[in-house]
Amino acid sequence: MSERESMEYDVVVVGGGPAGLATAIRLKQLAATEGQEISVCVLEKGSEIGAHILSGAVMDPQALTELLPDWKNMGAPLDTPVAEDEFLFLTETGARKTPNWLLPECFQNHGNYVISLGKVARWLGEQAETLGVEIFPGFSAAEVLYNDQGAVRGVATGDMGVGRDGQPTDHYQQGMELHAKYTIFAEGARGQLGRQLIDKFKLGDGRDPQAYGIGIKELWEIDPAKSRPGLVVHTAGWPLDSDTYGGSFLYHLNDNQVAVGMVVGLDYANPWLSPFEEFQRYKTHPAIRKHFEGGKRIAYGARAITAGGLLSLPKLVFPGGALVGCEAGFLNASRIKGSHAAIKSGMMAAEAAFAALATERSHDELSAYPAAFETSWLHVELNKARNFKQWFKKGRGVGTLMTGIEQWLLKGNMPWTIHRTKPDYACLQPADQCPKIEYPKPDGVLTFDRLSSVFISNTNHEENQPIHLTLKDASVPVSINLAKFAGPEARYCPAGVYEYVKNDDNTDRLQINAQNCVHCKTCDIKDPTQNIVWVTPQGGEGPVYSGM
Template sequence: MEREAMEFDAVIVGGGPAGLAAAIRLKQLAGENGEDFSVCLIEKGAEIGAHILSGAVIDPRALDELLPDWKTTGAPLNAPVSEDRFLILSETGATQVPNAFLPGCFHNEGNYVISLGNLCRWLGEQAEALGVEIYPGFAGAEVLFDENGAVKGVATGDMGRLHDGSEGPNFQPGMELHGRYSFFAEGCRGHLGKQLIAHFKLDRDADPQTYGIGLKELWEIAPEKHQSGLVIHSGGWPMQPDTYGGGFLYHLENNQVAVGFVVGLGYQNPHLSPYEEFQRFKTHPAIRKFLAGGKRIAYGARALVAGGLQSLPETVFPGGVLVGDDAGFLNAARIKGSHCAIKTGALAAEACFAALCEGRQRDVLAAYPESFRQSWLYDELHQARNFKPWMAKGLWLGSLMFGIDQLLLRGKAPWTLHHSAPDHAKLKPAADCPKIDYPKPDGVITFDRLSSVFLSSTNHEEDQPCHLTLKDASVPIAVNLATYDAPEQRYCPAGVYEILRDEAGSPRLQINAQNCVHCKTCDIKDPTQNIVWVVPQGGEGPTYPNM
C-alpha cells in the first residue's frame, strides 16, 4: 500500500514546549500579517503531554514573550517559588548552603513549580485556537528528502505490523507529511534528530554531547508538611564525590510534591543503578520527613541533555531546523530547559515565517542561529558553559571552581572548558569497579521497578516489531555481559533488559519492550552503541498525569 501525502507550509515533529512554541509563534506572525500558512504538528504520545516529564521549575521569561497574557488565560503556573534550599547531604546529615553563597543560577525567585505536561496541554489548546493542526498518536518514523537532498518532511510510522515486521490484519501504512520547512522538536536524543545530526554532520565542530537521566515520582503528602512553592535541591549522598548527581523536591499546589533524582550518564562504574540511587535518596532523613505518611501516585524517567553551549550542533540544514532539547538547548547549571525550548522554538518560527513570506522553501534558515546568538538565551548559556566540565572533575573541586566561575568571574571567565568523550565511552570494565549493595525496597518509601512502571501507565502492543533494536545480537552477551556485567539491566529505569539463563546456564538478553518509558537512556549509555531506539506505534508508551 502506498502512503498518502499531505502538504503543509510547516511540519513540526514533537508536541513538547519547543514544538508548540514554534507552532504558536508561526501562527501568531501569520495572523498579524494577514497570511494563512498551514502548520501541522505531530506527537507520538496518545495526547499532548502524555510523554512529557520534567522536574519542573520554570523560568517564565520565554513564556512572557510568547504569550504575554498567560496569567489571565489560564496557564497552569499556580505555585510561584516561595523558598529555595540547597542541601549538601551526608548519609545521615544535611547542611543547608546559605543562599548568599549560591551562584545566581541556583536562585529561583520569580520562577514557578509546575507540571510541564500540563503546561504543554495548555499550550496545545492555544496552538489549536490559532489554527494549528495537531495530530497526537502519530510518531515521526522517517525523514523524507527531496531530489536535491533537502528535508521535505517526515513519514509517520506504520500501524498494525506484526512482530516479524509483516503486515497484520489491521495494517495501515504511515502518512507522508510534506512541508516547505520541517521542525524537529522531539526532546532529548530525538530519534529523527539523531539521524539528521549524523546525516548532515551537524556536530562536526561541537564537543561530544553529555546527558543525564532524571527519575521522578509524584507524591501526595500531609497538608502540614506541604509548603507550596518550596524548592529543595541536593548534592552529595547517595552519590560518590566523583559521580555527578543530585536530588530535588518541589512542592506544587494541592499538597503534591515532585521528588526526583538526576544522575549524569558519564558515570564510570557499570554496577551503578540510577534507579536504586533515586530510591536511596528518598530514605535520607531530610527527604523522608516530607514523604512519610504520603502516597506515591506517579512515576517516570527521561534522559536530559546537558552538554551546554560547546556541545550544540548546527541547528539548521536544508529544509529544516532542530529546536529545544533535540538540539541540546538546556541550562544544566539551572536545571532548566523549558524556557530554552520555548525561546528556540519561537526564534526558529520567526526565521521560517520570513522565509515563507519571501516565497522560499527548503533552504537553510540561517536567520535562526543568527538570532539565537543575539538573544538573551545565548548569553545565559554562555555564562553557564563551564558548569558540566567543572562538575565532571568531582563534586568538591567542581563546586569550588564553578563557584569561582560564577560568583567572582560572573560567568565571564576567559576560558571555555570542553567535554572530552561521549558518555558511553566512559564505562570501565566491571572487574575494575566496586559492586554496589542496594537495599531491597520497603514498599513504603522505596519501590521496585515494575511497580513503578505500572504507575507510569506504560503500554505497548506486544505483537509488533521491537522498537529497541540491536545492530548485532551477539554483542549483549559477548561484550556487555562479559566486560561490563550487562549494565543495561541497571541503567534502564523500567526493567526492560534482563539477562536470563537456560538450564545449562547459558545467558541470553531478554528485551521487555512493553515496559519502555521512552527515556532513551539505553540509546545513550550502551557502551558499544549497539542498542538503537526507534519509534514504536504512535500513541504507545507512558501516559504521564500531572508530570
C-alpha cells in the same frame, strides 16, 4: 505495497512539547499579524499532548511571557510561585544547608514557578489549536523524507498494525507522508530523527560531544501538615560518590503534592551503579524522608536530558529544517531548567521559517535562526554556564569550587572555556575494576521496585509489534556487555526493560521487555558498545504521564 498517502503543509513540527508548540504558536501569530495564511501541523507520538512530557520542574516564565504576554489571564497552569530556595549538601546521615546569600544566581529561583510541565504542554496545545494549528497526537514520525537535492521535505509516520514478525496484521494501517517547505524537529533529548539528522548533515562536527543525564521522578501526595507550596529543594552529595555527577530536586506544589527526583550524569564510570536504585536510596535520607512519611506515591517516570550546554549544541539548521529545544540541547544544566530555553528556541526557529516563507523560499537553510540565537538573551545565559558540565566531569569537589568561582564570584563572565572530548558511553569501566554496589530491597512504602513504578507510569505497548529497542549485533550484549561490564543494561534502565536470563543449555541471553519502555532513551545513550538503537514504536504508545 501501495504508495503512501501524503499531506502538504508549509511547516511540519515533529514533537508536541514546549519547543514544538511554541514553534507552531509563533508561526500562526506572525501569519495573523501579517494577514497571511500558513498551514502548520504538529505530530506527537504520545497518545495526547503532554503524555510523554516529564520534567522537574521549576519554570522561568521569561520566554512564555514573550510568546503569550497575557498568559496569567489566559489560564496558564503556572500557579505556584517559588517561595523559598534550599540547597543541601548531603552526607549519609547529615545535611548542610548553603546560606542563600552564597547561592550563585543560577541556583536562585525568585520569580519562577513550580509547575507540571505536562500540564503546561497541554495548555500550550490548546492555545495552538485555537490559532489554527493542526495537532495529530498518537502519530509517531518514523522516517525523514528528502527531496532530490538531499534537503528535508517532511516526515513519514510509522505503519500501524505490523506484527512481531514484521508482517502486516489484520489491523494494518500504512503510514502517511507529511510534506513541508520546512520541518522543525522537537522530539526532545536524543530524538530518533534528530540523531539521524545530526549524523547525516554532520551537525555536531567541531562541537564537544553531547552530555546526558537520566532524570527519574516521582509525584507524591503528602500529609497536608507538611505541605509548603513553593518550597524548592536541591541537593548534591549522598548517595552518589564524589566522582559521579548528579543531584536531586524536591518541589512542593499546590494540592499537597511534591515532585521529587534525581538526575544522574550518564558519564558515570561504575557499571554496578543503578540510577533508579540511587534515587530510591536518596529518599531514605533523614532530611528527605520527612517530606514523604505519611504520604503516597501517585506517579513515576524517567527521561534522559541533554546537559552539554552551549559547547555541545550542534549546528541548528540544515537544508529544509531545524532542531529546537532539547532535540538540540538548549537545557541550562547549571539552572536545572530547559522549558524556557525550549520555548525561546522554538520562537526563533518560527520567526526564521516565517521570513523564509514570506519570500517564497523552501527547503533551504534557515540561517536567520542561529543568527538570532547568537544575539539572544538565551545565548548570553548559556554562555555564562558553558563550563558547568565540564567542571563537574572532573569530580564534585572541582565542580563545586569552580562553579562557585564562575557563577558567584565572576557572575558568569569568565575568560576561559573548558572543552570535553569523551562521549558518555565511553566512560564506563570494566566491572572487575569497580566496587560492586549492593542496594537494599525496597520497602514498598518509601522505596519501590521498577515494575511497580512502571505500572503507575501508565505505560502500554501492543505486544505483537516489532521490538523498538533494536540491536545492531545480537551477539554483543552477551559477548561484551555481560562479559566485560556485568550487564549494565539491567541497571541503567529505569523500567526493567533489559534482563539477562539463562537458556535451556545454561548460556546467557539478553531479554528485552519492550512493553515496559518509558521512552527515556537512556539505553540508546549509555550502551557502552552503542549497539542499542531506540526507534519509535507505534504511535500513541509508551507512558501516559498525569500531573508530571
